[in-house]
Amino acid sequence: MNGEPVPRIPPLEGCLYCHREGTTVLSTERRFLGPRRYPLLRCNHCGSVAEFDYDPHSADDWRIRYRRVNHDPRYYYVAVHYRRRGWVSASDALDISRRGYAQRMRVFQAESGDLSWLVPLDAELPLALRAGEQLMLEMRAVTLREVSPTLLFVRPNRGTVLDSGKCYLSTHRLLLHGQRQPWAHDLLTIERALYNDRYWLIIAHDAERWVQYVGSYLEDQLDPQLFVTVVDYLALNRR
Numbered sequence: 001m002n003g004e005p006v007p008r009i010p011p012l013e014g015c016l017y018c019h020r021e022g023t024t025v026l027s028t029e030r031r032f033l034g035p036r037r038y039p040l041l042r043c044n045h046c047g048s049v050a051e052f053d054y055d056p057h058s059a060d061d062w063r064i065r066y067r068r069v070n071h072d073p074r075y076y077y078v079a080v081h082y083r084r085r086g087w088v089s090a091s092d093a094l095d096i097s098r099r100g101y102a103q104r105m106r107v108f109q110a111e112s113g114d115l116s117w118l119v120p121l122d123a124e125l126p127l128a129l130r131a132g133e134q135l136m137l138e139m140r141a142v143t144l145r146e147v148s149p150t151l152l153f154v155r156p157n158r159g160t161v162l163d164s165g166k167c168y169l170s171t172h173r174l175l176l177h178g179q180r181q182p183w184a185h186d187l188l189t190i191e192r193a194l195y196n197d198r199y200w201l202i203i204a205h206d207a208e209r210w211v212q213y214v215g216s217y218l219e220d221q222l223d224p225q226l227f228v229t230v231v232d233y234l235a236l237n238r239r
């Protein structure tokens with residue numbers, strides 16, 4: 001393909017990963033071993049490197065596989081999704097890129113306290129809401145564990161399971177509509193909230209114990225980064 005005109009294909013116009021325009025460079029350097037070798041697409045802005053398989057005569061028919069990506073939190077969504085998928089078709093790659101951009105904007109908004117994109121929820125809960133309290137988010141398949149303060153951090157599967165069910169984030173509290181009973185922790189009792197590419201985890205305490213709320217990354221609900229960002233903002237606001 002050397003010497004052939006490079007067609008106008010989206011990843012060559014702007015980076016799918018960081019969304020800058022005019023920063024991607026295609027090289028035919030042969031670096032990866034394998035039955036076929038593909039040109040490498042690099043971004044001078046975010047440093048991502050992807051194998052790029054395309055037909056110069058068919059601008060819609062391409063696929064991409066990221067080999068090196070930037071792990072800055074602002075690229076969380078694209079990092080998780082491109083890395084999970086290996087080779088990604090043109091339509092899927094564009095879809096991930098679009099969602100990744102929207103996700104990044106949402107995280108910026110949430111960090112700066114703009115939660116106008118969240119529609120308050122209406123849910124039947126066995127616990128009464130407080131005056132002025134509104135439900136903001138619902139997360140499925142959440143486990144609540146009692147944890148020892150010495151084992152508190154980072155591990156999601158330590159401690160005694162207390163309950164599991166749907167978790168709600170309100171303007172005031174974290175609530176669990178558990179299979180055994182309802183649970184609630186004021187956002188003021190949250191000690192730490194964190195996330196990675198597989199789950200989110202929130203540590204809180206009440207008069208009796210330390211607990212951990214953990215939810216897996218499920219494709220069809222808010223992702224861990226955005227959830228934790230909203231929790232952090234609301235918790236800070238309660239103080």
Ligand SMILES: [Zn+2]
Pocket residue numbers: 015016017018019020023043044045046047048
């Ligand atoms: Zn980039």
